[in-house]
Amino acid sequence: MSYDFKLQDNDLSINKTGDIILSKTKIELSRQWVQIRLKTILTEWFLDQNQGVDWFNLLSRRNTRAEIDSVVKRVIVTTKYITKILTYSGGYNPETQKYSINFSAGAEGGEVITINNLEIT
Numbered sequence: 001m002s003y004d005f006k007l008q009d010n011d012l013s014i015n016k017t018g019d020i021i022l023s024k025t026k027i028e029l030s031r032q033w034v035q036i037r038l039k040t041i042l043t044e045w046f047l048d049q050n051q052g053v054d055w056f057n058l059l060s061r062r063n064t065r066a067e068i069d070s071v072v073k074r075v076i077v078t079t080k081y082i083t084k085i086l087t088y089s090g091g092y093n094p095e096t097q098k099y100s101i102n103f104s105a106g107a108e109g110g111e112v113i114t115i116n117n118l119e120i121t
Contacts, residue, residue, distance in 0.1 A: 002029055002080075007036075027111045030081035035118060037075050038101065055120055059092065059099060068092070072101060081108045097121065 006013040006023040014020055023029050040052035053075060058068050069090045076085055088103040098121050104114040 002026075004029055004032065007032055026081040026108055027113060030079055030105075030107050031113050031115065034076055034079040034082060034105075034113070035115065037079055038072065038118060039120065053120075055099075059097075059120075065091065068099065076103060076105055082106070082113065083108060086112065 004023045006020075006028065023032055037051075038053060041056070042052040042054040043049040045051050053071060057063075058071060069088065072090055073085055073088060076082060076088075082105045084106045086104045086106055088101075090099060090101045092099045098119045101118040101120070102116045104112055107113055
């Protein structure tokens with residue numbers, strides 16, 4: 001079984017006694033990991049510069065929505081414990097310059113992960 005620090009609003013989750021809370025279930029871990037993977041920009045993480053999505057090139061070039069969604073879906077389905085994408089929608093808002101992602105995915109054990117309005121800036 002895997003464990004990871006539980007994040008809340010992109011920060012460590014701490015209980016009332018000051019202890020760091022851990023994510024312990026596959027559903028918690030996969031939800032958190034897929035969000036981290038999608039929000040990490042390629043070369044951003046100094047320990048492994050191959051991690052992340054090349055958002056600069058994906059959004060700054062004239063890529064089609066289908067091309068962008070293909071990259072996003074690949075990140076989702078290759079995240080540990082996620083087995084398949086059940087629903088997906090994504091779209092770029094040129095006014096806010098954000099790409100918004102909504103999806104639900106099947107996870108090991110038959111559970112479903114739903115993430116709405118994950119914004120990439």
